[in-house]
Amino acid sequence: MTTQQKITDSPIDFAEDIIHDVKNSREEGVLKCVQCGMCTSTCPAARHSDYNPREIIERVLDGDLTIIEEDNIWNCFYCYTCHSVCPVGNSVCEVNQILKQLAINNEIAWDKIYEYLGFADSYFNAAIGAIPEIFFTQIDEDVPGWWEFRQNLADIRDELNLDPPLLPDDDVIDEVSLILTITGFKEKIEKIRDSQEDIK
Numbered sequence: 001m002t003t004q005q006k007i008t009d010s011p012i013d014f015a016e017d018i019i020h021d022v023k024n025s026r027e028e029g030v031l032k033c034v035q036c037g038m039c040t041s042t043c044p045a046a047r048h049s050d051y052n053p054r055e056i057i058e059r060v061l062d063g064d065l066t067i068i069e070e071d072n073i074w075n076c077f078y079c080y081t082c083h084s085v086c087p088v089g090n091s092v093c094e095v096n097q098i099l100k101q102l103a104i105n106n107e108i109a110w111d112k113i114y115e116y117l118g119f120a121d122s123y124f125n126a127a128i129g130a131i132p133e134i135f136f137t138q139i140d141e142d143v144p145g146w147w148e149f150r151q152n153l154a155d156i157r158d159e160l161n162l163d164p165p166l167l168p169d170d171d172v173i174d175e176v177s178l179i180l181t182i183t184g185f186k187e188k189i190e191k192i193r194d195s196q197e198d199i200k
């Protein structure tokens, strides 16, 4: 599936496109799906919402590209449970990553990724992925003590005789930033951010 793929393109061999996407590690697994439902029965997102991984594959095999417009696909959080239990070696998890990328390429659901753009910023600023600050309060609520742990991480490492974490130096940060700019990633992020800030 190319980044130029548009939902208006037709016909689309959806499953074939997914098989050849760089994010798919399971080769032709998607074509081997027997609709057993093991993925759905073990999926935490399915347990707590209407999201249904078995149905995702069914619709992909039906060539139903409207699936990228569904809110439900955003409930998958890439835990890879489906990937590990599928009896025929398919990975709904990876298929979902491809579907979401296709949605983004078609300017769908940008509101869903707006709050995560801080991850992208951290690659520009530090050449590593870092948790955006806007999530700190929620994480500390969900994992009591997390903030205190984070604040004291250097001391804790010291007590355990661990070296300080290895962080990219300035040259690496500049190189990564340049790559992200040349490849168009930066422009894409800015476009998504601007689109959402215009709405707010």
Ligand code: SF4
Residues within 6 Å of the ligand: 032, 033, 034, 035, 036, 037, 038, 039, 040, 053, 054, 057, 085, 086, 087, 088, 089, 090, 091, 092
């Ligand atoms: S577990 Fe695998 S074979 Fe079974 S429905 Fe899910 S993707 Fe298809």
Ligand code: SF4
Residues within 6 Å of the ligand: 039, 042, 043, 044, 045, 046, 053, 075, 076, 077, 078, 079, 080, 081, 082, 083, 092, 093, 096
């Ligand atoms: S990776 Fe997504 S689809 Fe697979 S089990 Fe986890 S939440 Fe469900």
